[in-house]
Amino acid sequence: MLHSRLRPLQRRHAPLHPTSSPSASAPGPKFQDEDDVDCEESPDDIFSAFLPHLLPEDAPSFHGDPGQHLLYSSPRYGDLEIMVPSYPSLSEKRSEENAAGLSQEGKVNQVEEGRKLFAHILWSAAMVVAEGVENADVRSEDADTDTAMWKAKGESVLELGAGAALPSLVCALAQASKVTVTDHPSSPAFSGAIQFNMSHNIPKTSTTNVSIQPHAWGVLDDSFALRNKGAFTRIIAADCYWMRSQHENLVRTMLWFLAPGGRIWVVAGFHTGRAIVAGFFETAVQNGLEIERIHERDLNSATAEGKEVRRDWVPVREGEGPENRKRWCVVASLKRAQES
Numbered sequence: 001m002l003h004s005r006l007r008p009l010q011r012r013h014a015p016l017h018p019t020s021s022p023s024a025s026a027p028g029p030k031f032q033d034e035d036d037v038d039c040e041e042s043p044d045d046i047f048s049a050f051l052p053h054l055l056p057e058d059a060p061s062f063h064g065d066p067g068q069h070l071l072y073s074s075p076r077y078g079d080l081e082i083m084v085p086s087y088p089s090l091s092e093k094r095s096e097e098n099a100a101g102l103s104q105e106g107k108v109n110q111v112e113e114g115r116k117l118f119a120h121i122l123w124s125a126a127m128v129v130a131e132g133v134e135n136a137d138v139r140s141e142d143a144d145t146d147t148a149m150w151k152a153k154g155e156s157v158l159e160l161g162a163g164a165a166l167p168s169l170v171c172a173l174a175q176a177s178k179v180t181v182t183d184h185p186s187s188p189a190f191s192g193a194i195q196f197n198m199s200h201n202i203p204k205t206s207t208t209n210v211s212i213q214p215h216a217w218g219v220l221d222d223s224f225a226l227r228n229k230g231a232f233t234r235i236i237a238a239d240c241y242w243m244r245s246q247h248e249n250l251v252r253t254m255l256w257f258l259a260p261g262g263r264i265w266v267v268a269g270f271h272t273g274r275a276i277v278a279g280f281f282e283t284a285v286q287n288g289l290e291i292e293r294i295h296e297r298d299l300n301s302a303t304a305e306g307k308e309v310r311r312d313w314v315p316v317r318e319g320e321g322p323e324n325r326k327r328w329c330v331v332a333s334l335k336r337a338q339e340s
Contacts (some may be wrong), residue, residue, distance in 0.1 A: 009069040063122045076134040085193040125238035125267040129167040137174040158232040161240040172208040185214035218249030233262040242272040247283040264334040270325040278315035294332040
């Protein structure tokens with residue numbers, strides 16, 4: 001099962017060297033010295049790991065606490081240590097209110113504060129992309145279109161709203177020719193998490209060109225955007241859709257950076273409501289993108305053969321509520337409409 005690949009690590013690391021990124025707007029997380037002994041997993045961590053099995057309708061849409069290190073066990077690339085971004089001003093313990101972009105008083109934060117909150121966790125959507133890329137790398141000669149969709153080897157990859165950047169990391173391990181990791185300039189991920197996740201897990205022998213860049217969606221007149229117009233054959237956008245007001249800017253960014261014949265990987269949970277995700281697809285189609293493939297995936301179950309449990313995508317599902325939508329996500333591949 002997808003969630004079984006992830007577990008928390010108790011080992012703490014010495015403070016990271018500051019990243020050279022111009023968007024490092026917050027100091028790095030504080031960790032104990034490298035010489036500190038490992039701790040056993042807490043009962044809370046063990047219980048959390050079994051929650052998807054005990055409460056299948058309540059599948060987690062996100063994982064980890066701010067500043068925590070997680071172990072992602074990849075069947076293809078081995079154990080990968082993932083650092084979750086953190087601002088020092090936030091509690092180390094997450095909450096549903098944090099993930100929903102709410103303050104402790106229950107009031108909705110401003111957009112910038114919301115962006116910070118949403119980068120402090122690893123989203124299940126990122127794990128869906130990572131798993132797809134791994135499977136395509138294992139079965140690189142497989143003619144099955146489900147596998148071929150996720151091919152990253154030799155591709156130039158751009159991740160939007162990356163946060164901890166697990167999909168970017170896995171694409172680099174799958175020998176993409178180029179991987180560019182981006183997030184909003186205010187993102188806490190630039191305080192060291194992205195740099196750690198790339199440098200700690202990618203072998204020095206890798207030939208993939210990896211870079212880390214700040215990017216605000218829809219801002220296409222800076223040096224980064226001007227240098228890279230039409231430069232990426234694969235664009236990743238995993239759980240980037242919770243701000244309806246940013247859908248048009250997100251689509252503008254996608255169209256600007258997408259190379260001829262390129263594809264956009266869209267994965268989104270329904271934790272902020274199905275209507276918001278459906279609204280993104282409407283905006284994408286209205287502005288020049290086409291949905292090539294789309295389905296819904298059960299994050300908590302698999303068939304007897306170990307394959308995904310799927311159902312058709314629908315923009316409205318009768319009788320669906322918060323209690324039974326968490327275990328599902330939508331997976332889609334988009335392309336330019338005129339390429340049809």
